[in-house]
Amino acid sequence: MPSHYFEDFPQGFVREYGAHHVTKDHIIEFASEFDPQPFHLDEEAGKKSILGGLSGSGWQTASVAMRLIFESILKDAASLGSPGVEELRWLKPVRPGDILSLRAEVLDARVSRSRPGMGILTWRFGVLDQNGQEVMWLRSLMMLGTRAAPPLPPRTPPARPTSTTLPEFTPDFSVIDDTNGILTGWLDDLVIGFRVEIGSYQFTRDNMLRFARAYDPQVFHVDEEAAKQTFFGGLAASGWHTASACMSRLVATRNAYAAEARRRNLPRVPAGPSPGFRDLKWIQPVYVGDVLSYSTTPLEKRNISREGWGIAFHRNEGINQNGDKVFEFTSSSLWPMRG
Structure with missing residues (x-):
């Protein structure tokens, strides 16, 4: 108890x-x-x-x-x-x-x-x-x-497919012209509202347990049988695992666009770190076998006091294999600006 x-x-x-x-x-x-x-x-x-x-x-x-x-x-x-x-x-x-x-x-x-x-x-x-x-x-x-x-009754997790294949993901470079900030790396060139798919991540029993044991060992994240008696009704991924997986897809996509810029012989400048985020929502639990497909959309860009840098705000989302939005947040990140 x-x-x-x-x-x-x-x-x-x-x-x-x-x-x-x-x-x-x-x-x-x-x-x-x-x-x-x-x-x-x-x-x-x-x-x-x-x-x-x-x-x-x-x-x-x-x-x-x-x-x-x-x-x-x-x-x-x-x-x-x-x-x-x-x-x-x-x-x-x-x-x-x-x-x-x-x-x-x-x-x-x-x-x-x-x-x-x-x-x-x-x-x-x-x-x-x-x-x-x-x-x-x-x-x-x-x-x-x-x-x-009394304790809240366990929910019934939605039915999951017995096997889910991780969708193959290749960025569609054909819709990106040479002046788009996603290729050049300059905040000046970032196109507001230009939504980019950034790939998928599959949550398996092994990777969920490994993350949760290290960082978030609540019973519904680390004990499959005990989790069935909790509010979640089954083993669920840590929300920080869901968010970290999104970051992994963001970096992989950024690297893919950097490689495309090199293929086109375009000069590209590296991005800076993030000062934080807001409005992060874990909308639904993520269960064993779920595949989240992530996307990011620029919402706004601003000048800041640091010379040569600005800040971009993106809306990031995770949609599961059933088409349900289960995760979202608004990120901020430093981008270089032309002098």
């Missing part, structure tokens, strides 16, 4: 928790699978980048935060998952040797009107380094069972 419920985390609750030691090997291991940009993989490439050295993927930092949240809050709690993240900001690079801790604060606490047995908490989580400096913060929602109400 859980020992912590919604009522144990009132508005104004504040605590500091844990410590996570960041290593070079862990940075490279995560980046190799989910965010293989040069400044996450190679020290020399990192030194030449805007980050000034090898740094961890922001998605890894978010996943480490999830692990700290589990160890400090969710391990013995009546967790019902999370519908999403309102906003997240990456404030400074995370380096090998950093020791990360968590500051947790409840901003709002309310009981669901449609499900009285469910409480909804709005948290602000700050991730601090060993010097007490905040490297990342996020404002997110958490669903917990209430103490007096």
Whole structure:
């Protein structure tokens, strides 16, 4: 039985928790699978980048935060998952040797009107380094069972095909002309509203368990039999796995367009890192065998105070094999601008 419920985390609750030691090997291991940009993989490439050295993927930092949240809050709690993240900001690079801790604060606490047995908490989580400096913060929602109400009944997961083939994906370069920012790399050339398919990712029992055991070991992510008795009704992927898989497809697609630019003998400039995102929603659970097809659409571009750089905002979506949208968020990323 859980020992912590919604009522144990009132508005104004504040605590500091844990410590996570960041290593070079862990940075490279995560980046190799989910965010293989040069400044996450190679020290020399990192030194030449805007980050000034090898740094961890922001998605890894978010996943480490999830692990700290589990160890400090969710391990013995009546967790019902999370519908999403309102906003997240990456404030400074995370380096090998950093020791990360968590500051947790409840901003709002309310009981669901449609499900009285469910409480909804709005948290602000700050991730601090060993010097007490905040490297990342996020404002997110958490669903917990209430103490007096009986547990919510397990949902029935929708039928999944016995086997799903990962769709082959090749970018359609024929619809991209030489002046499109997706080829040139310049923010000036980015075409607002130009939707790009970025490929698919299959969630298997093995990759779901591997990710969840490392970063989000809630019972419905790591125990197939126990998960059947939870609100999810079956083994479900961590939301941070869903998001990290999207990042892997974004980087792979960006690399494919860079290769196409070289084939066309077009000069191309490298993109910069992301300062964060907003409005991330985990709309439906992702179950074993699901295949998500991801896409990204530029929404807006702006000048910023940093000389030679601007910022682009993209809407990113994940659609499962049944045509259901299960994941979305609005990202921001630094792009170079012509002088």
